[in-house]
Amino acid sequence: MKKAKILFLSLLVMVLSLAFASASLAGPIVIKFSHVVAEKTPKGQMAIKFKELVEKRLPGKVEVEVFPNSQLFGDNKVLEAMLLGDVQLAAPSLSKFKKYTKVLQLYDLPFLFKDMDAVGRFQQGPFGQKMLHSLESKGLLGLGYLHNGLKQLSCNSPLRVPADCKNKKFRIMSSDVLAAQFEAVGAMPLKKPFSEVFTLLQTKAIDGQENTWTNIYSKKFYEVQPYITESNHGLLDYMVVTSAQFWKGLPADIRAEVKKCLDEAIAYGNELSAKMAIADKEKIIASKRSKVITLTPEEREQWVKAMKPVWKKFENQIGKEYIDAAIAANK
Numbered sequence: 328m329k330k331a332k333i334l335f336l337s338l339l340v341m342v343l344s345l346a347f348a349s350a351s352l353a354g355p356i357v358i359k360f361s362h363v364v365a366e367k368t369p370k371g372q373m374a375i376k377f378k379e380l381v382e383k384r385l386p387g388k389v390e391v392e393v394f395p396n397s398q399l400f401g402d403n404k405v406l407e408a409m410l411l412g413d414v415q416l417a418a419p420s421l422s423k424f425k426k427y428t429k430v431l432q433l434y435d436l437p438f439l440f441k442d443m444d445a446v447g448r449f450q451q452g453p454f455g456q457k458m459l460h461s462l463e464s465k466g467l468l469g470l471g472y473l474h475n476g477l478k479q480l481s482c483n484s485p486l487r488v489p490a491d492c493k494n495k496k497f498r499i500m501s502s503d504v505l506a507a508q509f510e511a512v513g514a515m516p517l518k519k520p521f522s523e524v525f526t527l528l529q530t531k532a533i534d535g536q537e538n539t540w541t542n543i544y545s546k547k548f549y550e551v552q553p554y555i556t557e558s559n560h561g562l563l564d565y566m567v568v569t570s571a572q573f574w575k576g577l578p579a580d581i582r583a584e585v586k587k588c589l590d591e592a593i594a595y596g597n598e599l600s601a602k603m604a605i606a607d608k609e610k611i612i613a614s615k616r617s618k619v620i621t622l623t624p625e626e627r628e629q630w631v632k633a634m635k636p637v638w639k640k641f642e643n644q645i646g647k648e649y650i651d652a653a654i655a656a657n658k
Contacts, residue, residue, distance in 0.1 A: 373596025380588035435504035449656035482535030544607035
């Protein structure tokens with residue numbers, strides 16, 4: 328009996344030693360953060376800030392690896408990779424979540440928000456916060472919203488009124504709402520990856536595209552597009568997202584600190600986004616490579632009238648209560 332007890336204790340010590348050795352060899356928790364834009368954009372800078380904060384506050388416990396410019400995954404593949412555990416954090420544009428939930432299509436509706444302040448009010452309100460959890464049944468969890476800004480229209484010919492778009496090809500993200508938006512003005516929308524846009528414009532395989540000032544500048548679209556219409560017609564924002572399994576599997580204290588770092592990084596990115604939108608617009612104008620067209624109130628109203636029927640078309644999929652809440656945020 329004594330020998331059996333000694334044997335048991337010896338085995339217990341061995342098991343515990345192996346467990347500690349395994350934990351030691353496992354090293355820090357690694358968070359791979361994949362995104363598709365340049366490092367100098369608000370998203371790129373937010374990711375770098377997040378890495379700095381996490382590794383400063385959780386040294387040796389958590390490491391963050393950032394992969395910009397679609398180095399690891401494009402937005403069309405990153406969510407699948409996340410569910411497989413190949414990446415832990417991403418910030419796809421809100422258009423990329425249609426496969427997982429219809430409600431986020433709200434953010435693609437044209438002329439829904441009058442400015443970024445209205446966007447912020449909605450996202451921080453009850454409906455915006457509820458949207459962060461709209462992916463949980465599919466294994467994904469929204470952790471926050473990152474701004475890029477309002478979108479402008481660029482083209483190889485001037486766009487002043489909706490009729491100027493007729494029969495022209497525009498690159499869009501993979502979004503049925505954005506497709507309907509361009510179809511409403513007689514254009515031909517083409518769903519293409521962000522990484523291909525410059526080449527498509529340069530080779531004139533497409534006539535134009537829609538994007539924010541920071542993306543137009545950082546990706547040099549203005550160098551191959553002679554005209555940019557300041558339309559502010561839509562929103563390009565991102566949802567910072569993770570795997571629900573990964574997030575809930577983190578130790579509670581680690582998870583709390585990582586979330587705190589992420590919130591700070593998002594706030595930093597959003598502040599930078601507002602500043603860069605103004606600065607990058609001025610750089611584009613100063614370059615004289617592209618002419619920026621300012622719409623008159625009458626011209627802008629034509630765009631609103633032409634595109635607004637898209638709201639009704641997707642109302643049942645999104646939910647009227649969400650659209651009404653977004654409209655209320657403009658006041």
